[in-house]
Amino acid sequence: MTTTEREPASRTGRTTRKRVLTLAFFWLAVSAGAALAPGCYGHNCDGEIVQYGAVAGQGHLLNVDTWESNPIDGPWLPFPKQRMYQFDLRALGNRPPQIILPYLSAQSDPLHEFGNFTIGGGNLTELSGATNGVLTVKNGTCADYFLRVVVQAAPVPTAPVPNGDASTTSATDSVTNMGLADSGADDNAVDASDADADDGI
Numbered sequence: 001m002t003t004t005e006r007e008p009a010s011r012t013g014r015t016t017r018k019r020v021l022t023l024a025f026f027w028l029a030v031s032a033g034a035a036l037a038p039g040c041y042g043h044n045c046d047g048e049i050v051q052y053g054a055v056a057g058q059g060h061l062l063n064v065d066t067w068e069s070n071p072i073d074g075p076w077l078p079f080p081k082q083r084m085y086q087f088d089l090r091a092l093g094n095r096p097p098q099i100i101l102p103y104l105s106a107q108s109d110p111l112h113e114f115g116n117f118t119i120g121g122g123n124l125t126e127l128s129g130a131t132n133g134v135l136t137v138k139n140g141t142c143a144d145y146f147l148r149v150v151v152q153a154a155p156v157p158t159a160p161v162p163n164g165d166a167s168t169t170s171a172t173d174s175v176t177n178m179g180l181a182d183s184g185a186d187d188n189a190v191d192a193s194d195a196d197a198d199d200g201i
Contacts, residue, residue, distance in 0.1 A: 045142045047082025054088040061091055064156060069149040072103075073111045076146035079104070083139050087149060090133040095153035097130050102137055103148040110146075117148075 052069065053059045059069045067089055070076055077085070089097070102125035107115030123140030125147075130136075137149060 045081055047080070047084060047139070049084045049086060051086050052077070052088065053091075059087070059091070062150075065092070065153050067092055067151045067153075069147070072148060075109050076103075076105060076107075076148050078108070078144075079139050079147035080144045081139060081142040085137045085147070085149075086129070087135040087137065087151075088133065089135055089151060089153075092133070092151070092153040093156070094133040095156075097135065097151045098154050099150075099152040100127060100130065100135065101150040102127070103150070104145045105148075106145060108146050120145075120147075 059067060061067055069087065079085075102120045103117050104120040104124060105115055105117035107113040107117075109115075110117045124145070126138040126140045128136045128138070135149070135151060137147065139145065139147075
């Protein structure tokens with residue numbers, strides 16, 4: 001093989017090696033950028049579980065059927081990326097929730113910071129475990145927000161009044177007896193008047 005025949009082969013080998021090295025450096029650059037980016041890569045978007053509602057001052061009843069995590073006109077709950085809240089709703093008597101309203105805001109106190117808020121949905125507010133006095137709300141994204149939760153439970157059932165209630169019957173009988181007694185007294189008064197009239201004659 002002549003020198004002229006070997007030169008193209010060596011050039012081809014060098015070109016191939018350059019391409020391989022270029023692709024390797026490119027892959028390393030992309031991997032490093034992904035690791036440093038604010039997205040959910042690796043462990044930079046790990047969340048935490050927070051228990052809320054069992055301690056005094058954490059949430060309160062608006063009425064017998066409605067519970068809120070915090071007032072609308074006060075500081076809201078921090079809701080960073082991947083955080084999961086487990087709300088204690090035993091103040092509602094372990095009744096199943098009928099309406100769950102998870103509000104989100106980019107401000108910690110939207111009413112006083114001239115901010116805004118909306119009702120969260122999708123992976124912004126993932127709802128689960130709404131039984132036995134517990135509700136779980138998770139921020140399934142890698143964005144940070146603030147949270148307010150309002151839960152309305154089924155109304156407390158009222159006990160039916162049984163037919164022939166003793167107190168009602170007794171009261172009715174008393175009124176009836178009083179009426180009869182009054183009638184009898186009136187009759188006696190009439191009879192006495194008649195007798196006096198006869199004596200006068």
